[in-house]
Structure formats: C-alpha cells, structure tokens
Amino acid sequence: MTSRLARLVAVLLLLAAAGCGGQAGTSRSSSSPGPGSATPSGSTTPAPGTAAPSSTPDASPDRTTSPPSTAPAAPSGRELLEGMTLAEKVGEILMVGVPVGGGRETAAEAIREHHVANVFLHGRTQAGQGPVRRLVAEFRTIGATANPRDPLMLVATDQEGGAVQVLRGDGFSDIPSAVDQAALPPDELRGMARTWGTELADVGVNLNLAPVADVVLAQSAASNAPIGANHRNYGYTLDSVVAGSVAFGQGQRAAGVATAPKHFPGLGLVSGNTDTATGVTDTVTGPGAKSVSAFAANVESGSEFVMMSSAFYSKIDAERPAVFSPAAIDLLRDDLGFDGVVMTDDLSAAAQVQAWSPGDRAVLAVEAGVDLVLASADPTTAAPMAQALVERAEEDPGFASRVDEAAARVLDAKSVLNG
Structure with a gap:
C-alpha cells in the first residue's frame, strides 16, 4: 500500500470515528450548503428559526416537480x-489587511x-455587526470599481474563538477556545460553528482563516507559543483534532463561509511564534506526521483553502520555510490530493520572513506553488508585493503561467462562494 493510500485510509477511519465520514471525498468544487440545505452528514438541517422538515415524502397527487434548471x-x-x-x-492572488479599528x-x-x-479584516473590534457590515460593503464597492472584470471579493478574517476572534459585539457570539470546543460532541460543535458562520455571512465575510489543525502535545502545550499557550488547539490527540477541526469547518461551510485550516504542515511542535520570532524550526514533523494526517482529514472533509506555515521543517525542507518550499x-x-487554494x-x-523583502516574499511563495499571498498586519507591503509579482511575470513566461494558475484557483473559489 502506498504511503498516500495508507494515510487516506487512516484519515477515513478517523473521520468515521468522529461521526463525519459522510463528508469524506466531497468535491471541493461544489457549492457549500446554505441554511436549510443538506448537512455534511447527509441529513437536512433547517435554517435558524424554521421548523424541521418532515421525513415523510409528500405523496400528494397534486405535487409538481420543478423543471431542470436552465441557468x-x-x-x-x-x-x-x-x-x-x-x-x-x-491582484487576484493578493489579500490586503483592512484594520477594523480605522x-x-x-x-x-x-x-x-x-x-x-481580496481583503482581510485585521485587528480587534467590539463594535458589533452593523459597523462591520458597512465596512465590508464599502470595500466591496471599492473592489468592484477597481476590478470591473471581477466584481467578486474574498472577505476574510480570523474568527477561531478564544484568544483569536477579530469580530465581537452585538450580533457576534463569544466563541470558546478550540480547547473548549474540542470538549463538545462533534454534532453539537458543528451546529454551533454553523451559527458562528452565519454571523460572519450576515456581514459579508465569506472566508474564515480557521480552524487550527495543528497537533499539540499536552506535555509541551505551555511552551508552544503560537498554538498551545493560547489554547488554539482542538485537544491534544490526533483524534480530538480531527473531530473538532472537521466539525468546525463543516459548520462554517454549511453557513456559506469557506475555511482555511492552518498552519500546514503543523505548528504544534515548535516553541517560537513565527509572528514574533525568527528561525522557528520544527525538527520532528515529516510527511507521515500526525499533524499532516489532521490536515488530510480537513482536506477530505471539503476545505476550500489551506494556509501554509512560515516555520522551517528540517524533515521536509531544511533550506526554506514551508511557505516558500515546493x-x-x-x-x-x-x-x-488538495486541489483548492493554497x-x-x-x-x-x-518576524520569521523579515530577512526577505516584501516583493521577494510574494515571488518566492507564488513560485513555490502558493495561490494567495496574505499581507494583513502591514498593508503597506501589498504595493511592493504587487509590483514585484508583475515585474517577475513580465520577464519570466513560466512565472506568468504560475500567476495564471494561481489566479484561476482563486477565481474558481470566489465563483463558488458568490454563486
């Protein structure tokens, strides 16, 4: 049995144990179900505030059948x-940070x-849904004017829960940390995540940069600065991470919000935080690691995006951070087998990437196979990133083809989300 086949078999067994095996193998090019549509388990969940549908088929002779769609x-x-x-x-392969605080x-x-x-709502706000909805509408208008050939826009944020929740206030739930979410039965968590996703969709957010799929060890959680120290992990075993992260993602997508499991191939075994430290390196994680299996479960469950880590992984590529590593x-x-947006x-x-210029960061990432470059905390870097990508594509036909490939993937995802 090949290593990939063995891993997929193991993932399917984990998904079945978590009660979400019915989602495995779902095409990532199909539309996410909306409120009142079939859930990932195949059952039908009513939209909030509506009655559950009867399980008895309507046998009335007056029942009519809708004609096939001709759209x-x-x-x-x-x-x-x-x-x-x-x-x-x-421009399609860039995402710029929009500070929610002004x-x-x-x-x-x-x-x-x-x-x-594409934009990312960055920072923290307690203002509630109204101001966020107006902010999103404002930037959608700016985007439609600047990009008339693509009036669509990815509007993303970090709404994990616990210490990492950008949007709060009236209309937004106080989402528990992933550690606390992992203590819930998967069906209950899936339903709660659908509610949280509906709150995002209501203000125009269509991409949540979550869930965290990193596997953290209980004995080293406190020293795992980026994840474990902030309770961002779904428990401390592969089973709990798979059950929790997959259920969260399914609930979000049922509300029409795409998900981006992070940080591939895993940040659960490092000590430093790539946001604030340099030289962050994982010397343990390789192709067969538990964290890779956790991401495989999220891919199989239908995640449309996956976020790369900026750490080094000496068992995968000792020379380059994962985000720059083919x-x-x-x-x-x-x-x-992931065919969505990286x-x-x-x-x-x-801090981890400050040794490279902003332009080089963007070029190296796209050259390695990334489809979407995030410039969230410092939006001033988006301009030099765009300039460097254009210049490289103008002088290198192979890189220009890579830009086309990446942009097509982003546009495919946007078409599904806005369809």
Whole structure:
C-alpha cells in the first residue's frame, strides 16, 4: 500500500470515528450548503428559526416537480481570466489587511492602484455587526470599481474563538477556545460553528482563516507559543483534532463561509511564534506526521483553502520555510490530493520572513506553488508585493503561467462562494 493510500485510509477511519465520514471525498468544487440545505452528514438541517422538515415524502397527487434548471454554469477561473491585464491577475492572488479599528486608506489604495482583489479584516473590534457590515460593503464597492472584470471579493478574517476572534459585539457570539470546543460532541460543535458562520455571512465575510489543525502535545502545550499557550488547539490527540477541526469547518461551510485550516504542515511542535520570532524550526514533523494526517482529514472533509506555515521543517525542507518550499506544497498537493487554494500566513509583518523583502516574499511563495499571498498586519507591503509579482511575470513566461494558475484557483473559489 502506498504511503498516500495508507494515510487516506487512516484519515477515513478517523473521520468515521468522529461521526463525519459522510463528508469524506466531497468535491471541493461544489457549492457549500446554505441554511436549510443538506448537512455534511447527509441529513437536512433547517435554517435558524424554521421548523424541521418532515421525513415523510409528500405523496400528494397534486405535487409538481420543478423543471431542470436552465441557468448557465458559472464561468471557470480560466474563463474569468480572459481579458484581464497582468496587473489584474496579480491582484487576484493578493489579500490586503483592512484594520477594523480605522486607518484604512492604505488598503483602499492597494485595491485602487494595484487591483488587489481580496481583503482581510485585521485587528480587534467590539463594535458589533452593523459597523462591520458597512465596512465590508464599502470595500466591496471599492473592489468592484477597481476590478470591473471581477466584481467578486474574498472577505476574510480570523474568527477561531478564544484568544483569536477579530469580530465581537452585538450580533457576534463569544466563541470558546478550540480547547473548549474540542470538549463538545462533534454534532453539537458543528451546529454551533454553523451559527458562528452565519454571523460572519450576515456581514459579508465569506472566508474564515480557521480552524487550527495543528497537533499539540499536552506535555509541551505551555511552551508552544503560537498554538498551545493560547489554547488554539482542538485537544491534544490526533483524534480530538480531527473531530473538532472537521466539525468546525463543516459548520462554517454549511453557513456559506469557506475555511482555511492552518498552519500546514503543523505548528504544534515548535516553541517560537513565527509572528514574533525568527528561525522557528520544527525538527520532528515529516510527511507521515500526525499533524499532516489532521490536515488530510480537513482536506477530505471539503476545505476550500489551506494556509501554509512560515516555520522551517528540517524533515521536509531544511533550506526554506514551508511557505516558500515546493517540497512542502507538493506534500499538500500530491500526498493529500488538495486541489483548492493554497495561501500564506501573514507575510507582511511576521518576524520569521523579515530577512526577505516584501516583493521577494510574494515571488518566492507564488513560485513555490502558493495561490494567495496574505499581507494583513502591514498593508503597506501589498504595493511592493504587487509590483514585484508583475515585474517577475513580465520577464519570466513560466512565472506568468504560475500567476495564471494561481489566479484561476482563486477565481474558481470566489465563483463558488458568490454563486
């Protein structure tokens, strides 16, 4: 049995044990179910505030059957690329941070001047749904004007729960930490995550950079600065991480919000935080690691995005951080079979990547196989990133093809989310 087949068999067994095996093998190109549609387990969940449907088929002789839909299929990412300039294509593979606390002109300028087509709501706010809804609407208008060939926009945020929850206040639940979420039965967590996802969808957010799928050891959690020390992990075993992260993702997607499990291939065994430390290295995690299996479960359950880690992994690629490593991205693509959008963690202000210029960070990531580059904490870096990507594509036809491939994946995902 090949290593990939063995891993997929193990993942399917874990999914079945977690009560979510019915989702395995679901195509990531299909639309996420909305309120009142079939849940990942195949049952039907009513929209909030509505009665559950009867399980008895309607046998009335007056029942009519709706004719097959004649609506045209949504255009593919490749079709949407036609007619775009190189600058517009590059804008599709960038995501700029929009501070929820104010000072947003830099992000707006990146959209207007460099066609950046996706935003990340950055920081913390207690303002509630109303102000966030208005903020999202404002930036969607800016984006539609700057990118008339693609009026769609990915609007992302970090709404994990616990210490990492950007949006709070009226209309947003206080989401428990992942450690606490992991103590819930998967069905209950799935339902709660659907509610949290509905709160995001209500304000126009369509991508949650969650769940954390990193596997943290109980005995070293306190010294695991990025994850365990902040209770961002779904328990301390592979089984609990799979059950919790998959249930969270299924609930979010049932509300129409895409998910990005993070941080591949895992940040659970490092001590330093790549946001604030340099040289963060994992000397244990390899292709057969438990954390890789946890991501495989999330891929199989239908996650549309996966976020790469910025740490080094000496058993995968000792020379480059995972986000710049073709070997790490090939592990995700080839071994796990992921065909969705591969994105970076923040490449704007993270200490781990400051040795490279902003432009080089973007080029190295895309060259390695990344589809979407995140510049969240420091939106001033989006402009030099866009310029470097355009310049490299102008001088290198192979890199230009890589930009096309990445932009097509992003556009495919946006078409599904906005379809």
